[in-house]
Amino acid sequence: MKYLKYLSALLIFPLYSSTVIYSSVYVDVINEVQVNNTSIIIDNNKITAIKKGFIDIDKNDELIDFRGYTLLPGLMDMHVHFGGEYQSKAKRPIKVERETEAILATQHAYKTLKAGFTTVRQLGDSGMVAISLRDAINSNQLIGPRIFTSGKSIATTGGHGDPTNGLNSDSYEYPTAEDGVINGPYDAYAAVRQRYKDGADGIKLTVTGGVLSLAKSQDNPQFTLEEVDAVVAAAKDYGMWVAVHAHGSKGMKRAVIAGVDSVEHGTFMTEEVMDLMIKNNTYYVPTISAGEFVAAKSKIDNYFPEIVRPKAASVGPQIGATFRKAHQRGVMIAFGTDAGVQPHGTNADEFIFMVKYGMSPMKAIKSATINTAKLLKINKDLGSIEVGKTADLIAIKGNPVSDIKNIRNVKFVMKDGKQIIF
Numbered sequence: 001m002k003y004l005k006y007l008s009a010l011l012i013f014p015l016y017s018s019t020v021i022y023s024s025v026y027v028d029v030i031n032e033v034q035v036n037n038t039s040i041i042i043d044n045n046k047i048t049a050i051k052k053g054f055i056d057i058d059k060n061d062e063l064i065d066f067r068g069y070t071l072l073p074g075l076m077d078m079h080v081h082f083g084g085e086y087q088s089k090a091k092r093p094i095k096v097e098r099e100t101e102a103i104l105a106t107q108h109a110y111k112t113l114k115a116g117f118t119t120v121r122q123l124g125d126s127g128m129v130a131i132s133l134r135d136a137i138n139s140n141q142l143i144g145p146r147i148f149t150s151g152k153s154i155a156t157t158g159g160h161g162d163p164t165n166g167l168n169s170d171s172y173e174y175p176t177a178e179d180g181v182i183n184g185p186y187d188a189y190a191a192v193r194q195r196y197k198d199g200a201d202g203i204k205l206t207v208t209g210g211v212l213s214l215a216k217s218q219d220n221p222q223f224t225l226e227e228v229d230a231v232v233a234a235a236k237d238y239g240m241w242v243a244v245h246a247h248g249s250k251g252m253k254r255a256v257i258a259g260v261d262s263v264e265h266g267t268f269m270t271e272e273v274m275d276l277m278i279k280n281n282t283y284y285v286p287t288i289s290a291g292e293f294v295a296a297k298s299k300i301d302n303y304f305p306e307i308v309r310p311k312a313a314s315v316g317p318q319i320g321a322t323f324r325k326a327h328q329r330g331v332m333i334a335f336g337t338d339a340g341v342q343p344h345g346t347n348a349d350e351f352i353f354m355v356k357y358g359m360s361p362m363k364a365i366k367s368a369t370i371n372t373a374k375l376l377k378i379n380k381d382l383g384s385i386e387v388g389k390t391a392d393l394i395a396i397k398g399n400p401v402s403d404i405k406n407i408r409n410v411k412f413v414m415k416d417g418k419q420i421i422f
Contacts, residue, residue, distance in 0.1 A: 017060040018043050021393070026071035027401060029366045029384050034401060042391045045417030050387055066412065070399045072365060073384050074118030074392030074415060076372035077347050078285045079264055081340030082108040082122055083129045098126045105133050109144030111345030114422050116394040116410040119146040119372070119382065123204040123243055123264065124153035131199045143420065148376055150243065151200035152180040154191045154231065159222035160206040160245060185230035192234035202241035205231060208251035221251035228258040241376070243285070247315060249273050256282050262334060262375060266326065267291070267318050274329045283334045283375045284326055288353040289346070290338035291319030320357040327359050334375045335368035348408045351400070361404040391417040
């Protein structure tokens with residue numbers, strides 16, 4: 001019934017000429033200040049004025065009174081995986097069909113929006129799940145955040161993301177560029193063009209080994225510089241961003257030199273790589289909460305396959321330390337969680353870890369708003385509470401700038417000028 005109430009409302013002309021929000025305090029992430037006692041006026045889906053004090057409203061206007069709350073721009077998570085959540089060996093099903101992933105993805109999107117995240121970047125799934133979900137949300141058939149997606153990630157043979165890892169050689173056909181496995185620059189172009197054809201917004205590469213794949217190494221380089229160069233060149237031809245999963249420094253260095261937009265995880269990032277990222281304006285998406293999650297689970301017998309357990313134990317504790325050093329050095333940081341490793345809807349836990357490892361609450365909030373908008377190149381429309389921008393707003397009970405834990409207390413979500421009723 002909640003879905004029907006929301007969807008039916010979209011089919012009716014608005015009853016109000018404007019929406020006016022009374023705000024005791026909103027966070028200005030551009031200037032990194034808190035602004036007290038204002039009235040925010042919204043027409044259709046845009047913020048058209050911000051006035052001092054609590055103005056008188058017209059009888060045809062809608063009033064939303066959030067005195068006593070803190071308003072933030074809608075939050076953004078640059079690394080999610082709708083459609084999956086990691087489960088222990090005991091609970092893991094024998095097989096998961098794509099149709100199951102698609103059904104679960106709708107629930108994951110709903111939970112994420114409810115947590116205050118109005119925009120996400122989905123970095124890899126079984127193919128068309130997030131692309132289809134994005135389109136269904138954009139056409140108001142489903143409730144969820146605004147999605148930017150890479151479609152299926154791209155790996156090399158045997159690398160992190162090769163879907164045939166761990167399978168008997170007689171049980172599969174050799175994967176192709178369309179399947180997300182490439183070898184050489186020619187394949188790189190074919191894979192990028194396939195994702196463009198599929199309708200992806202960007203490209204996700206796995207340039208080093210990974211934690212949860214059924215392969216020994218977590219950090220060895222798995223793309224040559226020529227392969228990464230080809231992916232980036234092809235992506236630029238089609239107006240697509242490139243995000244790279246990377247734990248080891250050698251693979252990271254190749255990716256940053258090639259001109260990728262963001263490095264995900266960055267576990268064993270060196271100072272040399274940090275300086276290259278600063279020089280090349282490359283964003284770092286740390287996903288500390290995923291590292292903390294796998295580190296904790298690695299202590300539990302039979303939670304992970306034995307080939308995964310030592311990787312989780314070593315990678316998890318390192319991500320926080322790397323984040324601290326990268327932040328202190330001045331690397332640009334964009335918020336991301338890797339939700340799907342840990343449960344969806346717990347995205348705000350990342351803020352807690354960011355502050356724990358040395359970032360101020362204001363900077364952490366900024367990393368999930370204007371910084372993420374800049375990474376996606378949508379900062380002219382989103383990422384801050386400003387006149388002329390799209391009305392993506394959330395209301396928090398308590399003040400997360402004074403205590404970041406309050407950011408979990410989301411009481412109201414507005415996306416694209418529409419109130420979301422949960």
